[in-house]
Amino acid sequence: MDRDLRDRGVHGVTRSLDQGMELVTGWGRNPVTASHVARPTSPDELAKASLDAGPRGVIARGLGRAYGDAAMNAGGLVVEATGVNGVLDLDPVSGVVRVLAGTSFDDLMRVSVPQGWFLPVTPGTKFVTVGGAIASDVHGKDHHAAGTFGTHVRSILLALPDGSTRTLTPSETPDEFWATCGGMGLTGTIIEATVALRPIETSLLSVDIDRAPDLDSALALLTEGEDRYQASAAWIDLVSGGRNLGRSVLYQGDFATRAQFDAQGGKGDPLAFDPPKLIPAPPAPSGLLNRFSVRAFNELWFRKEPKQRRGELQTITKFYYPLDMFDHWNRLYGPRGFLQWQCLVPFGQEDLLRWVVESIVGNHTASFLAVLKRFGPANPGPMSFPGPGWTLALDIPAGSRSLAELLSRLDHRLAESGGRVYLAKDSCLHPDLVPVMYPRLDEWRSTRARLDPGNHLTSDLARRLHLLG
Numbered sequence: 224m225d226r227d228l229r230d231r232g233v234h235g236v237t238r239s240l241d242q243g244m245e246l247v248t249g250w251g252r253n254p255v256t257a258s259h260v261a262r263p264t265s266p267d268e269l270a271k272a273s274l275d276a277g278p279r280g281v282i283a284r285g286l287g288r289a290y291g292d293a294a295m296n297a298g299g300l301v302v303e304a305t306g307v308n309g310v311l312d313l314d315p316v317s318g319v320v321r322v323l324a325g326t327s328f329d330d331l332m333r334v335s336v337p338q339g340w341f342l343p344v345t346p347g348t349k350f351v352t353v354g355g356a357i358a359s360d361v362h363g364k365d366h367h368a369a370g371t372f373g374t375h376v377r378s379i380l381l382a383l384p385d386g387s388t389r390t391l392t393p394s395e396t397p398d399e400f401w402a403t404c405g406g407m408g409l410t411g412t413i414i415e416a417t418v419a420l421r422p423i424e425t426s427l428l429s430v431d432i433d434r435a436p437d438l439d440s441a442l443a444l445l446t447e448g449e450d451r452y453q454a455s456a457a458w459i460d461l462v463s464g465g466r467n468l469g470r471s472v473l474y475q476g477d478f479a480t481r482a483q484f485d486a487q488g489g490k491g492d493p494l495a496f497d498p499p500k501l502i503p504a505p506p507a508p509s510g511l512l513n514r515f516s517v518r519a520f521n522e523l524w525f526r527k528e529p530k531q532r533r534g535e536l537q538t539i540t541k542f543y544y545p546l547d548m549f550d551h552w553n554r555l556y557g558p559r560g561f562l563q564w565q566c567l568v569p570f571g572q573e574d575l576l577r578w579v580v581e582s583i584v585g586n587h588t589a590s591f592l593a594v595l596k597r598f599g600p601a602n603p604g605p606m607s608f609p610g611p612g613w614t615l616a617l618d619i620p621a622g623s624r625s626l627a628e629l630l631s632r633l634d635h636r637l638a639e640s641g642g643r644v645y646l647a648k649d650s651c652l653h654p655d656l657v658p659v660m661y662p663r664l665d666e667w668r669s670t671r672a673r674l675d676p677g678n679h680l681t682s683d684l685a686r687r688l689h690l691l692g
Contacts, residue, residue, distance in 0.1 A: 247301055250553055251290040251650065253560030253621045256297035256683060264306040266323065266414050270382035272302040273412060273679060280681035281384070283412045285352030286327060289359065290563040291650040292683035293407050299681065302412065304354055310334045311415065318420040319377065324354030324413040329498070336496035336539070340420035341478065343375035347594070349498075349544050354413035359647040360405035360607045364454035364543070367599035371609055373404030374602050375419045381411040384679035388414065397603065402670040405607035407646055409685055410674045423478040425493040428454075428542045430476035432532040434525065438469025438580060442573065442613070445473065445597045453477035454542070457595040460521045461617055464584045469577070471595060472528045479536055487536055498540050501550035506558070517589040524591075546592070556620050564630060565616035565645040566637055567598065567608065575640050576613050579633055583617065586629045590617040605663035605670075608645045616648070627651060646684065654689040668692050 248255040259277075263269040273281045279299030286305060287294060295301065308325040318340040322331060328342060329349040335341065346361040355361075360373045369375070379391040381403060389411075391400040403410045431452070435441035441457050448455050452475040459471045484493045546552050553561070568576040583590070594616045601610035619626060630651055634644060643660035644652055658664045668691065672678075678691055685691055 247284075247295050248287075248560075249291050249293070249295065250288050251561050251563060251618075251621070252553055252556070252558075253562065253650070254292060254295075254683075256292070256295050258296050258299055258301045261300060261302045262306050263302065263304070266307055269302065269304055269307045269324070269412060270388055270414055271386045272300075273382065273384045274386050276300045276384065276679050280679050282680065282682040282685075283354065283358075283408050285325065285355030286350050288348055288351050288355070290648045292687065293359070293647055293649075294355075295683040296681065297683055304412070305352060307414070308352075313338065313340070313420075315339075318422055319417060320420055321415060321417045322353050323415050324352060324357075326353050327351065328353070328356070332496060332539070335420055336423070336426050337492075337494050339423055339494055341423045341539075343419060343421050344369050344372040345543055347544065348547055350547060353416055353418070357404055357413055357416060358406060358408040360602075360604055361647075362598070362609045364456040364596060366609050367449050367455070367597050368453050369421075370599065371404070371602055371604075371607055372418075373401070373604060373607065376400075376404065377417040377419060379403055379416050380414040381674075382414050383411050384675050384677065389674075393603075398670045399674060401602070401604040402606070402667050402674075404602070405604040406667065406671065407606070407684060407690070408682065409680045409690065410671050411680065423494070424481040425479045425484045425489070426496050426539055427479045427484060427489070427493070427536045428476050428539070429479040429483055430474055430535045430537045430542060432528055432535060433473045433475075434528055434530045435469075435471040435473060437466065438471075438577060441469055441471035441473065441595060442576075445475075445595070448473075448475045449597060451475070455597065458524065459580075459593045459595045459615070460525060461580065461583045461588065461590050461593045462518045462521050464581070468584065469580050469595075470525060472525060474542065476537075476542070483534070484536075487534075489536075496539065499548060502548055504549040504552045504554050506554045517591045520591045556618070559620065559622045561621050562619045562626070562630075562650045563616065563648040564619060564633075564650075565608075565614060565648045566633070567610060567612050567614050567643050567645075568637070569610070569612040569641045572612070572640050572642070575636065575642070576615070578636070579615060582629065582633060586625055588617070588619055588623070588626070588629065590619055593617040605667040606646070606661055608643065608647075610643075612642070616645075646688070649684070649688075652688060654687065657688050657690065664690075
């Protein structure tokens with residue numbers, strides 16, 4: 224594969240091929256498939272784009288930050304929704320916003336943060352669309368306190384494959400609403416949404432930092448902080464073993480109050496939001512990230528932070544989106560790309576979590592972007608990923624001979640123990656495990672079939688995992 228084809232564009236959609244097809248990939252840049260791509264520029268065009276779907280069906284796509292094939296459709300139609308964007312209305316008193324589905328979190332925050340309103344839930348990148356966030360029912364560092372993004376959605380305007388639209392709400396159409404939240408775009412094309420934002424007094428966060436020498440210490444600190452912090456996450460070292468197994472750096476906090484801002488000598492507008500310009504991340508050769516380079520990076524990252532620091536004021540970008548400071552950071556994994564794997568391990572299965580960490584360390588997997596978090600209760604969505612337990616997410620360079628066997632072993636143990644993997648990040652789950660990990664799959668299929676009886680909505684993910692039955 225020509226590297227230039229895979230390096231163009233934030234969306235992962237590349238250059239045109241013959242017969243009007245284009246190469247499309249996820250953020251992991253692996254796999255790559257060819258599709259027809261439509262780019263509507265109005266809500267009406269977006270609602271009717273599915274009418275052009277052929278026998279291979281159609282799937283909507285946002286900014287392409289799903290790591291695998293969730294927004295890909297080999298040989299079919301991909302509808303890129305980013306041209307249908309904008310904040311339609313923001314109530315300055317209630318913080319309820321009506322927004323078009325192709326609007327990025329970045330653009331939404333540029334409007335809302337200066338008015339004292341922040342996203343109710345955000346993943347680790349602001350370069351996702353509102354529609355994509357709903358389809359993946361994204362979660363963040365505050366799941367234990369705020370749940371998933373879908374929990375804060377008040378209504379969804381959904382376009383069905385026949386071009387008609389329906390308004391979904393959690394009270395009037397709960398089955399269809401919750402099938403769409405976490406439904407991976409397979410219930411319809413989201414046109415717009417109404418979302419309740421959360422109030423903030425400043426755009427800075429007061430952050431406590433702790434170094435945990437091992438996995439048990441990290442779990443204890445995250446547990447202790449559950450009621451004290453709105454947002455919590457731990458960077459975890461998945462290279463070191465022995466007494467350093469699972470050593471972590473914890474970042475926990477919440478938005479600073481105006482009093483905290485003033486007490487620490489804050490100057491200027493406390494609600495200023497001006498993200499830094501992106502730093503280009505150069506393409507890297509395959510093999511640059513290996514267990515030796517990652518071991519050195521992990522040692523540096525662990526040692527650079529203090530053993531303990533309290534009340535450090537951090538910007539939104541530094542706390543929530545550190546990787547977003549680097550344009551195309553996915554290039555660092557080289558032309559082969561990478562996979563992301565994220566699991567849920569239920570509470571009471573901490574021995575399983577330790578086994579997962581030991582297995583990854585023992586496989587010499589070169590992951591320097593690994594995050595450990597504590598989840599809260601699940602929401603009503605049958606395909607929503609989070610639930611009570613621990614979640615571990617890691618990036619893994621593609622191409623390792625032992626990678627498929629490792630992930631298969633982990634997936635099977637998770638399924639046996641009531642765990643699951645996140646479909647928005649999956650690349651290689653066996654389809655037989657999906658109904659085990661998501662026991663309400665048939666319920667979701669039934670609701671989805673009422674919205675799309677002809678199975679026009681599909682994706683590479685849906686075919687690979689047999690999601691439609």
